[in-house]
Amino acid sequence: MEVAFFAAIGLIAILSSATMIVVRKPVHSALLLVVTLFCVAVLYLSLAGEFLAAVQVFVYAGAVMVLFLFVITLLNPSGEDPLAGSRRIAIVAVVAAGALLAVVVAGLTAGAVALGIPNYPPPPITWGDNIQAIGRSLFTDYLFLFEATSLLLLIALVGASALAKGQLGRMGRR
Amino acid sequence: MVASLDYYLILSAILFTLGVIGFLVRRNPLVMFMCIELMVNAASLAFVAFARYLSLIEGQVLVFFFMVIAAAEVVVGLAIIVTIFRSRTSINVDELNTLRG
Numbered sequence: 001m002e003v004a005f006f007a008a009i010g011l012i013a014i015l016s017s018a019t020m021i022v023v024r025k026p027v028h029s030a031l032l033l034v035v036t037l038f039c040v041a042v043l044y045l046s047l048a049g050e051f052l053a054a055v056q057v058f059v060y061a062g063a064v065m066v067l068f069l070f071v072i073t074l075l076n077p078s079g080e081d082p083l084a085g086s087r088r089i090a091i092v093a094v095v096a097a098g099a100l101l102a103v104v105v106a107g108l109t110a111g112a113v114a115l116g117i118p119n120y121p122p123p124p125i126t127w128g129d130n131i132q133a134i135g136r137s138l139f140t141d142y143l144f145l146f147e148a149t150s151l152l153l154l155i156a157l158v159g160a161s162a163l164a165k166g167q168l169g170r171m172g173r174r
Numbered sequence: 175m176v177a178s179l180d181y182y183l184i185l186s187a188i189l190f191t192l193g194v195i196g197f198l199v200r201r202n203p204l205v206m207f208m209c210i211e212l213m214v215n216a217a218s219l220a221f222v223a224f225a226r227y228l229s230l231i232e233g234q235v236l237v238f239f240f241m242v243i244a245a246a247e248v249v250v251g252l253a254i255i256v257t258i259f260r261s262r263t264s265i266n267v268d269e270l271n272t273l274r275g
Contacts, residue, residue: 043222
């Protein structure tokens with residue numbers, strides 16, 4: 001049952017992200033990425049990450065993808081042949097990525113074995129309520145990181161509005 | 175409903191590899207950016223899987239930070255892409271080989 005559920009969700013995620021790479025129109029790519037992000041959110045739920053699953057849907061599938069769709073509609077880029085560059089480069093990229101896949105799978109599984117992490121079944125959850133545990137960790141152990149994140153968001157906000165207004169270009173010419 | 179740890183790690187590696195392939199093959203900066211998002215999500219999935227199997231909440235907290243950083247990165251990256259698109263008509267990254275405005 002668990003394996004069938006995981007296989008279904010994982011297959012949808014792989015198929016939609018593979019299709020995302022090969023479709024011509026950026027809008028279709030964006031919508032297929034939303035499907036993949038939803039699948040990842042479902043997998044977070046299966047891994048007892050209820051808060052992350054909700055944030056994944058709100059922030060990624062919601063805010064970030066809406067931003068992507070806004071930019072796509074604003075710029076209206078025409079469709080592009082996915083292999084417009086060079087077929088030889090594409091073949092080399094796929095071969096290199098296959099080698100990367102082998103290395104990453106071997107590294108992750110060997111790392112899990114070396115660290116003595118159980119493969120199945122997982123240990124019982126010790127953190128109690130998911131949102132409470134994340135909040136406690138966020139506001140005690142990671143408080144400085146949390147505050148630094150707010151500064152990062154402020155910098156991104158200022159930088160994005162400066163870039164969008166073209167202020168940087170005008171300042172450079174002055 | 176949790177599956178075996180290996181399955182999550184293999185799925186994460188496959189999604190990451192698909193993101194790498196898309197980034198290398200596609201020439202549209204918007205689609206390349208989506209592939210970067212896919213890679214971040216694949217890494218996050220491995221983090222959450224390890225967090226569950228080690229029963230440590232820190233893995234989930236770090237993925238929360240990943241999401242914040244990815245959001246900031248998308249905002250700045252898309253602003254740069256919009257600025258580039260405004261100054262020239264091409265959408266092919268191979269033709270964006272000069273830094274002069």
